[in-house]
Amino acid sequence: MVLVAAAGGLRILQILRAPVGGLFRHVADLTRYLAAQGHDIGLIVDSVANDAQTETLLKALEQHASLGIHRLPMPRQFGRGDLRTPFAVTALERRLNVDILHGHGAKGGFYARLASYGRHKARVFYTPHGGVLHFPANQMSGRLFHGIERHLMSRTEAIIFESAYAQRTYSALIGAPTCQSAVIHNGLRAxxxxxxxxxxxxxxxxxxxxxxxxxxxxxxxxxxxxxxxxxxxxxxxxxxxxxxxxxxxxxxxxxxxxxxxxxxxxxxxxxxxxxxxxxxxxxxxxxxxxxxxxxxxxxxxxxxxxxxxxxxxxxxxxxxxxxxxxxxxxxxxxxxxxxxxxxxxxxxxxxxxxxxxxxFSVERMAGAIEDLYHRATRR
Structure with missing residues (x-):
């Protein structure tokens, strides 16, 4: 069964690994804002790294996530989950009739863009949140992740950087984005x-x-x-x-x-x-x-x-x-x-x-991201 988007609203899947820290704070604020604007939101998170704290945080988001909160294996380093999860994301994207896949952090961005190889229509966005930028270019892990990042750039609608510093660092380590990019600062609630x-x-x-x-x-x-x-x-x-x-x-x-x-x-x-x-x-x-x-x-x-x-x-x-x-x-x-x-x-x-x-308000941050989503789906 394929679900249909409500009139005027987008169907959006946010993908992240661990629901903790500033990255999760960003996704939670974005989810609440977009839901209030009439969009249908779902979350994909790691099925392994959850504890009582993360369950409480996710429970608080359930009322804003009309597309559900889905758990898939997302190992911190490369593992078996990296072979299966992109296919599961693709299947979920099709079943939910998703317009937007938005990956957050190195692993979230990895899964969102790998899933795009089998997608029908979803536009793929990526916010690094530091993520891949933390891997030094002079180490094997850094060279591996940076190489993957360069390859996946062609599968990305837009890269959203939370700071101009992150944008500069990404360009220095990986190369200037060949896709659209934007600096949209994180924001605070009123x-x-x-x-x-x-x-x-x-x-x-x-x-x-x-x-x-x-x-x-x-x-x-x-x-x-x-x-x-x-x-x-x-x-x-x-x-x-x-x-x-x-x-x-x-x-x-x-x-x-x-x-x-x-x-x-x-x-x-x-x-x-x-x-x-x-x-x-x-x-x-x-x-x-x-x-x-x-x-x-x-x-x-x-x-x-x-x-x-x-x-x-x-x-x-x-x-x-x-x-x-x-x-x-x-x-x-x-x-x-x-x-x-x-x-x-x-x-x-x-x-x-x-x-x-x-x-640095949530309204400014989330509104700018929403505008990018709309522009991508109208093309």
Missing amino acids: EEFEPVVPQDDAADFVFVGELRELKGIFPLVEALALVSRPDGQPARLVMAGDGPQRAALEARVRDLGIADRVDLVGSQPARSVFQRGRCAVVPSLAESLPYVVMEAAAAQLPVIATQVGGIAEIFGPTADSLIKPNSAQHLASSMKRILADPDAAKVEMHARLAHVSAQ
């Missing part, structure tokens, strides 16, 4: 622009992210050890998140003698943690377009961040304040500046807020 008021006993700084070296956690605590408030009291830091290097971080904090100044609170929603600090710090060594920077800016917190990835695109007119990554000294200088002149930090925060409000 309620995320409500200000977060710090608690009376809030720490001076707050970090939200995975506890691993790439997130700059070690330069951050080393910088904190160098920072005091104008009244001479030691500065304090709240760190929310978990990860493989939590134990190493705790050991470093003890070695620095600042255990009483660092509060590790585990994984929590960003906005609930923002109220526990007066300035957000994002000291990453590498990023693409991190949601946490947008979220902190929208919550009306001052933000200290490093000059990596697409963060300058979020900072907009305040990009000159971005600092060198992996430098405790540069971090400490920025932290001292914020503490010494909170009024200047507030002025900078408002300039950044205006930029993020204008450029």
Whole structure:
């Protein structure tokens, strides 16, 4: 039985591997928006990597996914599922009479475009979300994935990059897209622009992210050890998140003698943690377009961040304040500046807020993607 699209609406399958992190946040926001516009949406996710958290997240999307949530094997590395899943995607595309296949991440994009070899009409879109860009060109895995990417470009209607940085990196590693491409920034929901008021006993700084070296956690605590408030009291830091290097971080904090100044609170929603600090710090060594920077800016917190990835695109007119990554000294200088002149930090925060409000909304993001879908299906 082949299902027919409702008048005026598109039938869209979003394909991703693991429903976690910023990639899933993007797909979830896009799904809700498109469903509200009268489109029929389905999701294809990995059948292996699910846990209680992912099931809860997917359950919340069921009411917006009229084409269902389908689980197929999607191994992180190449595996048997990579031989079977593209055929299953093709069969599902035919049965659901899909207009759009949109692959997210390296594996989602791989399946969407391989399925196109057997498709009848669906247009194929691809958003890397970092994905294939994380594989270095000087390693065998990188050369393999990049070669596949070049081959599959001819099966792609359009590549959507979440940042100009991602577009530049893709072109440098793989080559300029031979298909249509567009930069469409991720966006925030309206309620995320409500200000977060710090608690009376809030720490001076707050970090939200995975506890691993790439997130700059070690330069951050080393910088904190160098920072005091104008009244001479030691500065304090709240760190929310978990990860493989939590134990190493705790050991470093003890070695620095600042255990009483660092509060590790585990994984929590960003906005609930923002109220526990007066300035957000994002000291990453590498990023693409991190949601946490947008979220902190929208919550009306001052933000200290490093000059990596697409963060300058979020900072907009305040990009000159971005600092060198992996430098405790540069971090400490920025932290001292914020503490010494909170009024200047507030002025900078408002300039950044205006930029993020204008450029980084879900409506702007999803509306631009919807427009690409419509233009492709009208040709």
